[in-house]
Amino acid sequence: MALLELRGIKKSYKSPDGQIQEILDVPAFDVEAASEVAIAGTSGCGKTTFLNIIAGLLTPDAGQVRFEGQVVSDLGEAKRDAWRAKNLGYVFQTFQLLGGYTALENVLLGMTFGPGADRDFAAALLTQLGLGDRLRHRPSQMSIGQQQRVALARALANRPKIVLADEPTGNLDPRFALEALEMLRGLCREHGAALVCVSHDPRVLEAFDKSLDFRDLNLAMAREVPS
Numbered sequence: 001m002a003l004l005e006l007r008g009i010k011k012s013y014k015s016p017d018g019q020i021q022e023i024l025d026v027p028a029f030d031v032e033a034a035s036e037v038a039i040a041g042t043s044g045c046g047k048t049t050f051l052n053i054i055a056g057l058l059t060p061d062a063g064q065v066r067f068e069g070q071v072v073s074d075l076g077e078a079k080r081d082a083w084r085a086k087n088l089g090y091v092f093q094t095f096q097l098l099g100g101y102t103a104l105e106n107v108l109l110g111m112t113f114g115p116g117a118d119r120d121f122a123a124a125l126l127t128q129l130g131l132g133d134r135l136r137h138r139p140s141q142m143s144i145g146q147q148q149r150v151a152l153a154r155a156l157a158n159r160p161k162i163v164l165a166d167e168p169t170g171n172l173d174p175r176f177a178l179e180a181l182e183m184l185r186g187l188c189r190e191h192g193a194a195l196v197c198v199s200h201d202p203r204v205l206e207a208f209d210k211s212l213d214f215r216d217l218n219l220a221m222a223r224e225v226p227s
C-alpha cells in the first residue's frame with residue numbers, strides 16, 4: 001500500500017459565465033512513503049486544484065484520496081483539518097504567511113493545530129534554514145527568499161509524512177530558486193517525509209531524478225478544447 005493513493009479523482013468548476021469546466025480527471029496517482037515526485041504542468045492546468053484535493057482543502061466531485069489506507073476525502077471538514085495538521089505540510093505558491101506575526105510565530109501557529117507548539121524545534125528549523133537572526137522579524141521585514149524559508153520551516157514543523165510544494169521557487173530570484181528547492185528536499189529527506197512538487201519551471205524539474213507530466217496523470221487536459 002502506498003502512503004497516498006488517489007483513485008478516480010474528478011473536479012469541475014463553474015466559470016463566471018455559468019459554463020462547467022472540467023479541470024481534473026485523474027484515474028490513479030500514488031506516492032510511496034519518503035519518496036520524491038515532481039510533476040510538470042503549465043500554468044492554469046489544475047496543479048493547485050490537484051494539490052488542494054490531496055491536502056483536503058478542496059473535496060473532489062468524485063473519487064477518493066486515501067492516506068495510509070484511510071479515505072480522507074470523505075471525512076468532514078474538522079476531521080480533514082486535524083488529519084492535515086498531523087500528516088501534511090504545504091508550501092503554498094504565495095507562501096501565505098500571516099503578516100501580523102513573526103517568523104517564529106508563523107511556524108508555531110501551524111504547530112498549535114497539530115502536535116502542539118514546540119518553540120525549540122521551530123527555532124531550530126528556522127536556524128537550520130539560515131534565519132536564526134530573523135526569528136522576530138515579521139514577513140514585511142524579510143526578503144522574499146527569507147519568507148520562502150519561513151514557509152518551508154512551517155511546512156516541516158509538524159513532522160509531516162508528506163509535503164506538498166506548489167511552485168515552491170516561483171517567486172524567487174533564479175539564483176536562489178534552486179537553493180530553496182535543495183533546502184526543501186534536504187529537509188524532507190532528513191525528516192523522512194515524502195515530497196510532491198509541482199512546477200512549470202524546467203530548472204526545478206531537472207533537479208529531480210524523474211518528473212511526471214501532468215498531462216499523463218490528468219485526462220481532462222487531453223480533452224481540453226483550445227480557446
Ligand SMILES: Nc1ncnc2c1ncn2[C@@H]1O[C@H](COP(=O)(O)OP(=O)(O)OP(=O)(O)O)[C@@H](O)[C@H]1O
Binds near residue numbers: 041043046093
Ligand atoms: N474557484 C474556482 N472557480 C472557477 N474556476 C476556477 C476556480 N479555481 C480555479 N479555477 C480555474 O481552474 C483552472 C485550474 O486552476 P489551478 O489554480 O488549479 O491551476 P494551476 O495549474 O495551479 O495554475 P498556476 O500554475 O497558474 O497557479 C484555471 O483555469 C482556473 O481559472
